[in-house]
Amino acid sequence: MFIRAGFEITITCDAPTPLLLALSPHSTYPNRIVGNAGVRTTPSVPTTAFVDGFGNWRTRLVAPVGELTLSSDILVEDSGAPDRFNWDARQHEVADLPSDTLTFLTASRYCEVDELVARAWELFGSVPPGWARVQAISNFVHNHLTFGYGFGRSTKTAVDAMREKTGVCRDFAQLSLALCRAMNIPARYASGYLGDVGVPDSGPADFCAWIEVFLEGEWYTFDARYNTPRIGRILLVRGQDAADVPMITAFGSYRMSLFRVWCDEVSGTTSEADRLAMLQSLPDSQPLTLAAE
Known part of the structure; x- marks a missing residue:
């Protein structure tokens, strides 16, 4: 296509x-x-x-x-094809992670990992590590935040989004990033084009933010805003969070x-x-x- x-x-x-x-x-x-x-x-x-x-x-x-x-x-x-899915993808122990993934474990400008560690483990500590845990984080963010363009602002952080329960796509992504990193899962910010292929009721074409998570030696796409595999993402940028791109x-x-x-x-x-x-x-x-x- x-x-x-x-x-x-x-x-x-x-x-x-x-x-x-x-x-x-x-x-x-x-x-x-x-x-x-x-x-x-x-x-x-x-x-x-x-x-x-x-x-x-x-x-x-x-x-x-x-x-x-x-x-x-x-x-x-x-x-x-839609975003790849691998329910069996395992989570690496931190000691076994490739060195180039470690920068995506730490706090960044919009992702205050240290402030969310206790809450993340409270919410997701009982979920099996790996794909199931990341999916649980995506489910939580999808349900916790209300989407609306009026909720966006350039200074909004993951902690702000968690507290205010609102955001735009970058807030869904950055809260997901911070919660994944708090659970010792490398996660990076991504953004690009995303249209309505396969989901014609998903709104107008736009630039959209999502995350990429490192599991089982590979990077996988998760998107808490839509919380379903999508077709036709065109990647423009990656970084630790929106401040990089x-x-x-x-x-x-x-x-x-x-x-x-x-x-x-x-x-x-x-x-x-x-x-x-x-x-x-x-x-x-x-x-x-x-x-x-």
Whole structure:
């Protein structure tokens, strides 16, 4: 199956403003991408791209005075399979964990693990370790938090979400992260495109946050907001929490006047002529390249 995904974001700056963007598919994203995976700018301004310590493609530019539109439009080939499920996946002892997973056990800016350890063990200590325990955490967060865009704020932490019982997708993810880490399970923040493939009543296409948990030597996806395997996730970024992967980091001020995201399955009934026309409408295929040293 094919999924067409992209965004259009328009901002206005009163002075030249350096921007650092996290809006391109992750460097490890395995699926075939048709179209330019980089960020386009209107008017055109110079951009450079690099891969950060979490494997995320980051784009640098200086926004000029006035209006600037950031955009992308790609076609992704997807298997159509839902998130992987392995009820028998075991939890590693901390002493046996690979070294590169340990950073995802500790507290981070939005995940106050130390403040949630006692509550986590009270809630989940009797649940068998491994997949069952992570699923119990996902079930709890799904039922504990009420979703609503009005509940989101940039300073909200896992402890805040636990206390307020509300949040947006990043709050569902960060509370899940903190509770997993409190139970000695490595967990990392992830975000990307997620449409309504297979679940047409799930709301409009958007950027969505979820978590990846290390069990049985592999990373598995859990998503407490929806709490069901989903089809067609397009990974953009990973990190310890949302502080590592803001979509736009501005070294100055700006005003946003447009924010639009799409992530739609391309119908299998589309004619070959329509498919060709759609492919021709996409920006030229062009892989991201590292900035010159």
